[in-house]
Amino acid sequence: MRTLFVLILAMTTIHAQQNIPKSIRKEALLALSHYPLLEQTDITFKFKKKLHKSIMKAQPKFGALFKSRRKRGYVILISESFQLGDSLFRTKNLDSDILIGWLGHELGHIMDYRNRSNLNLIGFGINYYFSKQFIKEAERAADGYAVAAGLAPYILKAKNFILNKAGISKKYRNRIKELYLSPDEIMVLVKQLEETKETE
Numbered sequence: 001m002r003t004l005f006v007l008i009l010a011m012t013t014i015h016a017q018q019n020i021p022k023s024i025r026k027e028a029l030l031a032l033s034h035y036p037l038l039e040q041t042d043i044t045f046k047f048k049k050k051l052h053k054s055i056m057k058a059q060p061k062f063g064a065l066f067k068s069r070r071k072r073g074y075v076i077l078i079s080e081s082f083q084l085g086d087s088l089f090r091t092k093n094l095d096s097d098i099l100i101g102w103l104g105h106e107l108g109h110i111m112d113y114r115n116r117s118n119l120n121l122i123g124f125g126i127n128y129y130f131s132k133q134f135i136k137e138a139e140r141a142a143d144g145y146a147v148a149a150g151l152a153p154y155i156l157k158a159k160n161f162i163l164n165k166a167g168i169s170k171k172y173r174n175r176i177k178e179l180y181l182s183p184d185e186i187m188v189l190v191k192q193l194e195e196t197k198e199t200e
Contacts, residue, residue: 018032018043018045019043019044019045019046020045021045021046021047021092023092024045024078024091024092024099024103026096027096027099027100027103028045028103030100031100031103031104031107031151031154032107034104034107034146034149034150034151035107035110035111035149037111037114038107038110038111038114041072041073041074041110041114042061042071042072042073042074043073043074043075043076043107043110044061044073044074044075044076045075045076045078045103046075046076046077046078047078047079047080047091047092048077048078048079048080049079049080050079050080050081050082051077051078051079054077054079055078055079055082055091055102056076056077056078056079056091056102056103056105056106057076057077057106058074058075058076058077058106058107058109058110058113059074059075059077060072060073060074060075060113060121061073061074061075065118065121065122066118069114069115069116069117069118072113072114074110074113076103076106076107076110078091079091080092084162084165084168084169084172087165087168094161095157095161097153097154097157097158098154098157098158098161100151100154101146101151101154101155101156101157101158101159102158104146104149104151104154104155105142105143105146105155105158106142107145107146107149108141108142108143108144108145108146108149109138109142109145111142111145111149112138112141112142112145124138132179135179136178136179139179139180140179140180140181143155143180143181143186144181144189147181147186147189147190147193148189148193152186152187152189152190155186156183156186159176159180159182159183159186160183162176163176163177163183
């Protein structure tokens with residue numbers, strides 16, 4: 001019931017600047033509803049045939065680095081399908097909760113980007129391309145934003161899908177374990193957030 005209420009609220013409050021394909025609109029709006037600071041942000045969700053080494057990718061729109069932080073636009077690129085081990089998946093056909101978790105993580109990246117200066121974002125892109133340690137820090141930060149936004153149950157479902165799905169290669173699982181927060185780390189973060197709220 002709460003999920004339905006949140007979704008209805010999201011559909012009536014999310015700003016018209018959110019450009020979302022119909023096939024993932026429900027999931028994107030629910031994920032966005034957890035990020036009220038992004039309500040007025042220009043975000044486009046766009047399917048691509050294939051993304052190099054990614055299933056989803058959040059990045060500033062072309063020309064965004066010539067605008068102020070407040071006026072920047074962002075795009076979340078989404079691979080139409082992806083191969084994990086011997087299995088081929090159509091992204092739009094994923095379980096709804098898994099898709100919300102994935103989109104919530106990408107929106108976490110946008111929360112990170114919006115706090116950075118244009119020059120800092122350029123450095124971010126360069127470091128992300130060349131440094132594995134930097135990738136780890138960036139991906140864990142995005143997970144952190146998503147958990148802080150209340151999306152932990154969805155993030156956990158997305159991670160469990162990758163870590164436990166039959167047919168997904170050990171190499172890919174190890175990459176996820178290395179670069180992203182683990183389910184146990186997420187639960188620790190959730191507990192810390194709950195304890196912080198109790199003391200406020």
